[in-house]
């Protein structure tokens with residue numbers, strides 16, 4: 001009888017995590033590395049990714065830092081090329097980086113903002129996945145995990161354009177799962193609820209908003225970034241070998257509240 005726990009082991013696997021210099025992405029990178037993966041820590045700022053990679057290595061984990069603004073086509077190419085140069089393969093791609101440049105009513109934004117948010121939140125994960133595809137195909141296996149949001153499932157905090165990008169990412173994932181399953185590639189999407197990071201600072205520093213929000217939330221609190229890593233550790237590994245095309249929430253019960 002095999003040991004089921006060993007299915008979580010990611011030894012020999014290489015994972016690229018965009019937006020992993022802090023917040024949810026950093027927790028995911030650490031979790032994957034703790035389970036044995038060699039991780040590529042990436043974000044726009046070189047100093048930031050180098051610092052996190054060093055921190056991981058100091059703690060006995062395998063990591064390199066590669067800067068990449070995911071909205072830039074050349075930097076996307078270079079992220080994948082340099083990962084192959086360094087580690088020779090890509091088994092796991094976590095499309096985590098995203099932006100939200102605008103809070104407010106739909107009609108209050110403009111076309112430039114729309115184009116920018118679609119570019120980073122939807123086009124970049126699409127293109128990065130396409131760039132990783134040949135390397136996964138070659139091995140007959142791969143795991144793509146796209147980080148969406150409960151905002152992609154339900155309109156919540158007046159983040160209309162951002163919500164629309166996160167819905168698009170969910171549908172992109174379902175198509176990836178459907179089209180690439182034949183190559184042994186699994187695609188899944190994680191939808192976090194409200195997590196305490198820099199990204200959501202405008203929400204969780206608003207005491208009234210947090211108090212109203214958590215009152216109706218089954219678990220009654222917002223979450224820490226580390227609470228998102230476990231699901232990705234499962235989805236990336238053989239423990240999740242039959243999981244593809246799924247949408248998984250980690251939201252303290254937000255989707256069943258109200």
Ligand code: NAP
Nearest residue numbers: 019021022023024043044045070097098149195197199200
């Ligand atoms: P965060 O703590 O602000 O971290 C964002 C990360 O992305 C940083 O490493 C940042 O580093 C990087 N980044 C930003 N723009 C980038 C770009 N254009 N190219 C590459 N990297 C970029 O954010 P987070 O809350 O962990 O968010 C991570 C993901 O979770 C996002 O997809 C977000 O939509 C989703 N999410 C968050 C929440 C929440 O409540 N926090 C809820 C639902 C979903 P640099 O500045 O160095 O680039």
